[in-house]
Amino acid sequence: MSILVVGSVAFDDITSPSGQMKDLLGGAATYFSLAASYFTDVRVVAVVGEDFTAEHETVMQKRGIDTRGIEHSEGKTFRWGGQYLDNLNEAKTEFTDLNVFEKFQPQIPAAYNDTQFLFLANIHPTLQGEVRRKMNGVRLTGGDTMNFWITGTPKELAETLKNVNILLINDTEAKMLAGGERNLPRAAQKVLAMGPQALVIKHGEYGATIFFREGAFGVGKHPFRAPALPIEEVKDPTGAGDSFAGGFMGYIASQGEINREVLKRALFYGGVMGSFAVERFGTERLQNLTRDEIDERFQIFRELTHLE
Amino acid sequence: MSILVVGSVAFDDITSPSGQMKDLLGGAATYFSLAASYFTDVRVVAVVGEDFTAEHETVMQKRGIDTRGIEHSEGKTFRWGGQYLDNLNEAKTEFTDLNVFEKFQPQIPAAYNDTQFLFLANIHPTLQGEVRRKMNGVRLTGGDTMNFWITGTPKELAETLKNVNILLINDTEAKMLAGGERNLPRAAQKVLAMGPQALVIKHGEYGATIFFREGAFGVGKHPFRAPALPIEEVKDPTGAGDSFAGGFMGYIASQGEINREVLKRALFYGGVMGSFAVERFGTERLQNLTRDEIDERFQIFRELTHLE
Numbered sequence: 001m002s003i004l005v006v007g008s009v010a011f012d013d014i015t016s017p018s019g020q021m022k023d024l025l026g027g028a029a030t031y032f033s034l035a036a037s038y039f040t041d042v043r044v045v046a047v048v049g050e051d052f053t054a055e056h057e058t059v060m061q062k063r064g065i066d067t068r069g070i071e072h073s074e075g076k077t078f079r080w081g082g083q084y085l086d087n088l089n090e091a092k093t094e095f096t097d098l099n100v101f102e103k104f105q106p107q108i109p110a111a112y113n114d115t116q117f118l119f120l121a122n123i124h125p126t127l128q129g130e131v132r133r134k135m136n137g138v139r140l141t142g143g144d145t146m147n148f149w150i151t152g153t154p155k156e157l158a159e160t161l162k163n164v165n166i167l168l169i170n171d172t173e174a175k176m177l178a179g180g181e182r183n184l185p186r187a188a189q190k191v192l193a194m195g196p197q198a199l200v201i202k203h204g205e206y207g208a209t210i211f212f213r214e215g216a217f218g219v220g221k222h223p224f225r226a227p228a229l230p231i232e233e234v235k236d237p238t239g240a241g242d243s244f245a246g247g248f249m250g251y252i253a254s255q256g257e258i259n260r261e262v263l264k265r266a267l268f269y270g271g272v273m274g275s276f277a278v279e280r281f282g283t284e285r286l287q288n289l290t291r292d293e294i295d296e297r298f299q300i301f302r303e304l305t306h307l308e
Numbered sequence: 309m310s311i312l313v314v315g316s317v318a319f320d321d322i323t324s325p326s327g328q329m330k331d332l333l334g335g336a337a338t339y340f341s342l343a344a345s346y347f348t349d350v351r352v353v354a355v356v357g358e359d360f361t362a363e364h365e366t367v368m369q370k371r372g373i374d375t376r377g378i379e380h381s382e383g384k385t386f387r388w389g390g391q392y393l394d395n396l397n398e399a400k401t402e403f404t405d406l407n408v409f410e411k412f413q414p415q416i417p418a419a420y421n422d423t424q425f426l427f428l429a430n431i432h433p434t435l436q437g438e439v440r441r442k443m444n445g446v447r448l449t450g451g452d453t454m455n456f457w458i459t460g461t462p463k464e465l466a467e468t469l470k471n472v473n474i475l476l477i478n479d480t481e482a483k484m485l486a487g488g489e490r491n492l493p494r495a496a497q498k499v500l501a502m503g504p505q506a507l508v509i510k511h512g513e514y515g516a517t518i519f520f521r522e523g524a525f526g527v528g529k530h531p532f533r534a535p536a537l538p539i540e541e542v543k544d545p546t547g548a549g550d551s552f553a554g555g556f557m558g559y560i561a562s563q564g565e566i567n568r569e570v571l572k573r574a575l576f577y578g579g580v581m582g583s584f585a586v587e588r589f590g591t592e593r594l595q596n597l598t599r600d601e602i603d604e605r606f607q608i609f610r611e612l613t614h615l616e
Contacts, residue, residue, distance in 0.1 A: 017490075088490060182325075182396060184513065185540045205492065206514035209538060225535045225612050230517060232493045261616055268615070304533050305613040307576070308569050 001139075002041040002114070003253040005032045005246075006106050006131050007121025008078055009046040009070065013094070014281060015083035018235040024282030025056055027078065028121035028144070031239035034286040035246025035273040036119075037063040038294055040253040043112050045069035045131070049077040049100045059287060068109050073100040088234055089204050106131050113137075117253040119245060120164065122146050125157040132163045140258060142166045142249045143196075144241070150176050162195040166263075168245050170202045185211070185223070198263065200248065200270070202241055205230060210267050218260035226267035228275055229301050236281040240274040243286060247273030272297045309447075310349040310422070311561040313340045313554075314414050314439050315429025316386055317354040317378065321402070322589060323391035326543040332590030333364055335386060336429035336452070339547035342594040343554025343581040344427075345371040346602055348561040351420050353377035353439070357385040357408045367595060376417050381408040396542055397512050414439050421445075425561040427553060428472065430454050433465040440471045448566060450474045450557045451504075452549070458484050470503040474571075476553050478510045493519070493531070506571065508556065508578070510549055513538060518575050526568035534575035535613050536583055537605070544589040548582040551594060555581030580605045 010027035014020070033042045043066040048056075052072070060067050078101035082091035106127055118135050120128040120143040132141060143164040149157050150173060157177075161167065169177065169191075171184065177194075178187035184201065188211035191199050197216035202208045207227035214221070248270030255262045272294055279285045318335035322328070341350045351374040356364075360380070368375050386409035390399035414435055426443050428436040428451040440449060451472035457465050458481060465485075469475065477485065477499075479492065485502075486495035492509065496519035499507050505524035510516045515535035522529070556578030563570045580602055587593045 183540060183542060185538045188538075203514055206511055207535070222608060222612065223538060225538075227515070227533045227535050227613060230493045230496075230531060230533075232491060234491060264615055300530060302615060304530065305535060307572055307610060 001116040001253050002043060003036055003117035003119060003249055004043040004045065004069070004108075004112055004115040004135065005029050005036070005119045005121055006045040006128075007032065007119075007123055008101055009044075009048050009052065010078040010080050010101070011051070012238055012282065013079070013081035014236050014238055015085060016088070016236050017085060019281070021236070021281045025059055026080070026239060026282055028239075028242040030060070030283060031242035031277060031286065032119060032121060032246040032249075033060060033065045034063055034283050035243040035277070036250030036253070037065050038273075038289060038291055039247070039250030039269070042066065042250070043069055043115060045106045045108060045112070047071045047073050047100050047104045049073060049075045052077045059283070063287070069107070069112060071107060075100045077101075082238065084237055088237055091238065108134050117249060118142070119249050120144065120160075121242065121245070125149050125153055125160040129156070129160040129163070132160065140165050140252065142168060142245065144168050144245060145173065145177075147173060147176060158194060164196050166198045166200060167191065167196040168200040168202065168241075168248065170204070170241065174199070174201045184209075188223070200267065202244060204240075207271055208244065208267055210263060212260070217258060217263055220260070224260070224264050224267060226264070226271050226301065227305050228271045229297070229304055231275055231279070234278045237278050239283065240278050243277035244270040244274035247271075268298055268301050269294070271301055309424040309561050310351060311344055311425035311427060311557055312351040312353065312377070312416075312420055312423040312443065313337050313344070313427045313429055314353040314436075315340065315427075315431055316409055317352075317356050317360065318386040318388050318409070319359070320546055320590065321387070321389035322544050322546055323393060324396070324544050325393060327589070329544070329589045333367055334388070334547060334590055336547075336550040338368070338591060339550035339585060339594065340427060340429060340554040340557075341368060341373045342371055342591050343551040343585065344558030344561070345373050346581075346597060346599055347555070347558030347577070350374065350558070351377055351423060353414045353416060353420070355379045355381050355408050355412045357381055357383045360385045367591070371595070377415070377420060379415060383408045385409075390546065392545055396545055399546065416442050425557060426450070427557050428452065428468075429550065429553070430457075433457050433461055433468040437464070437468040437471070440468065448473050448560065450476060450553065452476050452553060453481065453485075455481060455484060466502060472504050474506045474508060475499065475504040476508040476510065476549075476556065478512070478549065482507070482509045492517075496531070508575065510552060512548075515579055516552065516575055518571060520568070525566060525571055528568070532568070532572050532575060534572070534579050534609065536579045537609055537612055539583055539587070542586045545586050547585050547591065551585035552578040552582035555579075576606055576609050577602070579609055
């Protein structure tokens with residue numbers, strides 16, 4: 001079944017211990033859609049500038065991604081520069097030029113109206129809310145956000161969260177969203193009380209945990225954790241979280257039913273796609289995968305914690 | 309089979325968001341031996357001062373721990389004060405009074421000579437090495453260390469590590485011991501090249517990973533990870549790592565064979581004992597457990613990452 005992602009397309013300048021790269025095709029919607037494309041049909045709503053060429057669009061189209069929702073606007077595409085020299089787990093931003101992204105008003109093509117799954121990548125919560133209302137018929141909505149919105153637009157974010165089924169954020173964001181609660185399970189409960197039925201907290205190299213609202217997607221009071229395989233080759237951590245979200249949501253969209261077992265597997269697939277993303281600069285690794293490679297790593301991740 | 313732990317017995321003053329407690333019986337050897345006592349026979353070599361009473365010793369003896377190796381010395385027991393107000397994952401030391409521990413010269417009672425498993429808790433690596441040589445007939449030696457020795461006595465530590473089968477340290481220590489290597493799997497390979505056949509890296513609330521030297525304890529190139537259950541009740545993180553080591557080594561000592569499957573289960577039991585330790589101040593929770601409670605949590609941890 002089809003999934004629509006609404007978010008940023010960008011060009012990134014990245015410096016990591018493995019080297020320096022400029023003008024890499026990036027952005028949350030790009031990483032998400034490439035990762036999700038190995039599981040299901042993907043549609044994108046985003047805005048780009050005149051520097052985004054047919055060649056760039058082909059990167060997505062080659063993966064079967066429907067790019068009719070990418071709006072071509074006058075000016076430059078969103079550009080971001082960051083480095084990971086001190087810490088591979090956290091980017092130090094060097095510059096952020098929003099460019100055409102500053103005035104992004106998501107337009108949903110009529111052809112996308114039958115979309116069944118929606119992912120609201122990290123954009124202004126009011127825009128997320130507007131898209132969510134327009135896509136009223138979706139079966140399931142996933143969402144992301146960041147510190148900037150948690151502290152800057154808390155009311156708008158709270159309003160949007162009421163209509164997000166599964167929120168995907170990291171440890172720091174979860175604790176911040178829970179008003180500074182430092183205990184993760186308690187922070188999770190507070191976030192779930194804001195609306196989502198499930199909360200995925202991403203732990204970077206330690207994997208991710210999904211917490212459920214009582215009775216949501218099945219029974220049981222315990223969370224579920226998918227550990228990430230510790231990988232030796234981390235060239236560029238950019239987009240790991242968005243690729244995680246793409247694998248997670250893409251796998252869910254590929255399944256007929258949505259239950260806890262599906263969500264657990266989706267958590268593993270999220271980790272798998274995140275781990276591929278970081279092996280090369282930009283989206284290179286995500287452009288050239290096979291489903292066999294993905295399932296092979298899924299098995300490795302599974303065996304990583306499997307007792308006889 | 310019996311296990312001997314050599315390390316500190318201490319009194320701790322702890323301040324955490326849950327409150328403030330003074331004169332708590334603590335120390336690595338105490339946490340380790342209480343945790344291990346649920347799996348196997350435990351023997352302790354440590355030094356205490358005149359403030360360590362029969363009542364304190366009874367805490368261990370009630371759990372069947374052989375305390376004949378605890379040397380009673382003139383002066384005060386090792387005392388440590390720390391607080392976790394800013395960060396539950398890392399203690400801020402308020403004071404360290406080594407007292408009788410400063411001149412600790414481990415004496416092994418003759419009755420301990422038939423011990424089969426040895427754990428060298430965090431003491432001067434030269435002392436660890438001496439104990440290791442005296443206990444030449446053990447089947448397996450586990451060890452711990454800390455930043456202080458990694459940077460202060462690297463040669464002595466390197467010498468000791470040659471005769472440690474399984475080293476248990478945390479992420480920061482592993483990276484430091486590997487000369488500042490920031491990638492965990494690569495850091496692990498460097499540490500394994502120093503001597504140990506296996507390296508357990510503890511990740512705090514994210515669990516622990518065991519890395520194996522090629523061919524050690526079985527076949528396969530992949531590490532194994534035991535995720536910890538995110539727990540809502542963290543009153544006092546002190547001793548979590550030592551309790552982890554006690555559960556890990558205690559379980560191994562309780563098994564006839566030492567192979568990868570045993571080590572994997574041991575990693576889960578380590579996490580289980582660490583998670584119990586932090587639920588109450590000091591060693592309170594470790595004094596009053598049942599094996600049923602332990603195995604119940606083992607199942608919960610196992611299901612935490614188990615796919616159908």
